Amino acid sequence: MSDVLTGAWPVEAIRAAEHEVMAHVPPGALMRRAAAGLARRCVEVLDRVYGTPVVLLVGKGDNGGDALYAGAALARRGAVVRAIAGVQDERVHRAGLTALRAAGGRLVELEDVRERPALVVDGLLGIGGRGGLRPDSARLAVAAEQWRAQGSVVVAVDLPSGVDADTGEVAGAAVTADVTVAFGSLKAGLLVGEGAVRAGLVEVVDIGLSFPAEPLARLVTADAVARWWPRPGPSDDKYTRGVVGIAAGSEQYPGAAVLGTGGALSGPSGYVRYAGAARDAVRTAHPEVVSATSVADAGRVQAWVVGSGLGTDDEAEDAVRQVLATDLPVLLDADGLTIVAREPALVREREAPTVLTPHDREYARLAGDVGPDRIDAARRAARELGVTVLLKGYRTVIAGPDDAPVYVVKAGVPELATAGTGDVLSGVIGSLLAGGVPPAEAAAAGAFVHGTAGRLAAEAGPVVASRVLDHLPAAVQRTIR
Numbered sequence: 128m129s130d131v132l133t134g135a136w137p138v139e140a141i142r143a144a145e146h147e148v149m150a151h152v153p154p155g156a157l158m159r160r161a162a163a164g165l166a167r168r169c170v171e172v173l174d175r176v177y178g179t180p181v182v183l184l185v186g187k188g189d190n191g192g193d194a195l196y197a198g199a200a201l202a203r204r205g206a207v208v209r210a211i212a213g214v215q216d217e218r219v220h221r222a223g224l225t226a227l228r229a230a231g232g233r234l235v236e237l238e239d240v241r242e243r244p245a246l247v248v249d250g251l252l253g254i255g256g257r258g259g260l261r262p263d264s265a266r267l268a269v270a271a272e273q274w275r276a277q278g279s280v281v282v283a284v285d286l287p288s289g290v291d292a293d294t295g296e297v298a299g300a301a302v303t304a305d306v307t308v309a310f311g312s313l314k315a316g317l318l319v320g321e322g323a324v325r326a327g328l329v330e331v332v333d334i335g336l337s338f339p340a341e342p343l344a345r346l347v348t349a350d351a352v353a354r355w356w357p358r359p360g361p362s363d364d365k366y367t368r369g370v371v372g373i374a375a376g377s378e379q380y381p382g383a384a385v386l387g388t389g390g391a392l393s394g395p396s397g398y399v400r401y402a403g404a405a406r407d408a409v410r411t412a413h414p415e416v417v418s419a420t421s422v423a424d425a426g427r428v429q430a431w432v433v434g435s436g437l438g439t440d441d442e443a444e445d446a447v448r449q450v451l452a453t454d455l456p457v458l459l460d461a462d463g464l465t466i467v468a469r470e471p472a473l474v475r476e477r478e479a480p481t482v483l484t485p486h487d488r489e490y491a492r493l494a495g496d497v498g499p500d501r502i503d504a505a506r507r508a509a510r511e512l513g514v515t516v517l518l519k520g521y522r523t524v525i526a527g528p529d530d531a532p533v534y535v536v537k538a539g540v541p542e543l544a545t546a547g548t549g550d551v552l553s554g555v556i557g558s559l560l561a562g563g564v565p566p567a568e569a570a571a572a573g574a575f576v577h578g579t580a581g582r583l584a585a586e587a588g589p590v591v592a593s594r595v596l597d598h599l600p601a602a603v604q605r606t607i608r
């Protein structure tokens with residue numbers, strides 16, 4: 128069984144798991160577990176409960192039922208709880224409404240709420256939602272947005288209403304939450320795309336579900352990275368730890384070479400070689416890197432990183448072709464992706480692991496628009512090209528060419544959106560590949576430490592790529608210790 132705290136299962140699997148448990152517990156028991164976890168979290172976000180105004184936004188399904196039961200628990204502790212129905216006929220969860228009323232709460236109209244609530248509980252839609260919110264619910268999502276802008280805390284029940292649970296797509300109006308309390312397991316829609324932005328802090332309440340099959344996505348943790356990260360043993364030397372070759376940068380863009388080799392120096396390999404026209408800049412910045420002017424002259428390596436700052440002229444294309452013609456793991460980035468987009472057979476015919484690290488615009492050149500379903504986008508390109516795809520962004524998604532769950536990395540911060548940080552990432556992943564780590568795990572581990580370095584850099588001040596590089600050793604240390 129996979130871990131419900133880090134695995135995200137599709138709605139279909141969650142429904143099946145719920146049915147399995149419901150067959151063995153008294154009616155309503157699962158909802159009571161869910162609502163108890165939700166109420167606990169609501170109490171945590173409030174300074175005090177007694178006398179505090181709370182608004183529940185309640186749809187007609189079980190998601191609304193959870194909100195009503197949690198609201199009843201808050202009302203029993205003295206909160207002033209008002210529920211507003213997001214459906215015209217006020218057909219909300221009967222037993223939940225009875226519980227709320229018994230505790231002193233009331234069902235009211237939006238217009239009746241005079242005092243801004245300290246807490247808004249979003250129980251409009253959960254995993255039963257399809258498409259964007261309908262008008263009656265959408266108007267409550269807008270109200271929640273306005274209260275939030277004035278300082279109310281919004282807690283989403285299971286997932287922010289209007290977010291697609293499996294993809295993270297938001298097709299119309301949706302709630303933005305500060306905290307999402309997910310029941311039973313994560314959902315992919317809480318981890319990627321617009322859903323990740325809407326969800327805020329995500330917490331899983333274990334309601335005893337278990338899953339026979341693999342999840343759709345796995346959240347990458349420091350513990351997983353620590354397990355994957357190679358450590359030197361007594362019989363190792365610099366070669367056995369893996370030699371990584373960096374074919375990046377040019378006279379015009381020496382920075383890509385400096386940042387790429389720098390990233391590689393924080394990886395687990397024992398030796399970093401550089402091949403290209405920026406060797407003087409690399410030598411000055413990193414005396415431990417051994418350099419040559421071309422791929423052909425570089426000497427033996429166990430993995431190559433190729434592409435950033437290379438340009439797309441004949442010389443650059445030669446370097447990419449030579450590297451791809453080897454039977455070694457290769458990471459392709461930036462200009463390398465442009466070259467491969469012109470001739471996909473260059474990667475499709477490879478047998479050794481190939482990792483592509485596109486941002487959205489590079490992805491579009493390779494496989495068309497990313498679209499709202501980023502997991503599907505990464506999977507699609509990985510399958511079509513027979514490679515591992517690392518799709519960059521607020522959340523990094525890594526898909527292999529097989530059916531294995533995708534990895535999602537959320538270690539990063541938006542401050543990483545600055546020129547050259549991708550070059551650092553390519554170097555550290557290349558080093559992991561040279562150290563013998565399989566491609567998806569190398570990409571996931573690299574993205575995790577890179578994201579952590581970005582966060583540390585952001586805590587220290589404005590982020591530029593060389594400062595991400597400066598924080599990379601500390602990021603690795605705190606991840607793998």
Ligand SMILES: NC(=O)C1=CN([C@@H]2O[C@H](COP(=O)(O)OP(=O)(O)OC[C@H]3O[C@@H](n4cnc5c(N)ncnc54)[C@H](O)[C@@H]3O)[C@@H](O)[C@H]2O)[C@@H](O)CC1
Binds near residue numbers: 145252255257259286
């Ligand atoms: N089934 C279970 O055992 C458990 C379910 N739980 C809760 O139940 C939720 C799922 O409940 P439901 O299956 O009742 O579904 P929801 O409560 O998510 O949705 C209910 C109804 O909303 C309507 N709807 C769909 N799309 C809409 C849209 N775009 N705009 C407006 N209305 C729309 C539909 O008529 C749908 O039947 C979970 O997310 C979770 O919160 C928890 O209580 C844990 C246990």
Ligand SMILES: Nc1ncnc2c1ncn2[C@@H]1O[C@H](COP(=O)(O)OP(=O)(O)O)[C@@H](O)[C@H]1O
Binds near residue numbers: 543545547
């Ligand atoms: N909004 C964001 N939030 C978090 N990380 C981001 C965001 N935007 C970009 N990043 C990260 O910053 C890095 C940028 O890489 P890339 O676009 O290749 O830059 P460059 O080509 O200039 O080196 C990637 O690791 C990406 O995941």
Ligand SMILES: [K+]
Binds near residue numbers: 250251252283
């Ligand atoms: K919800």
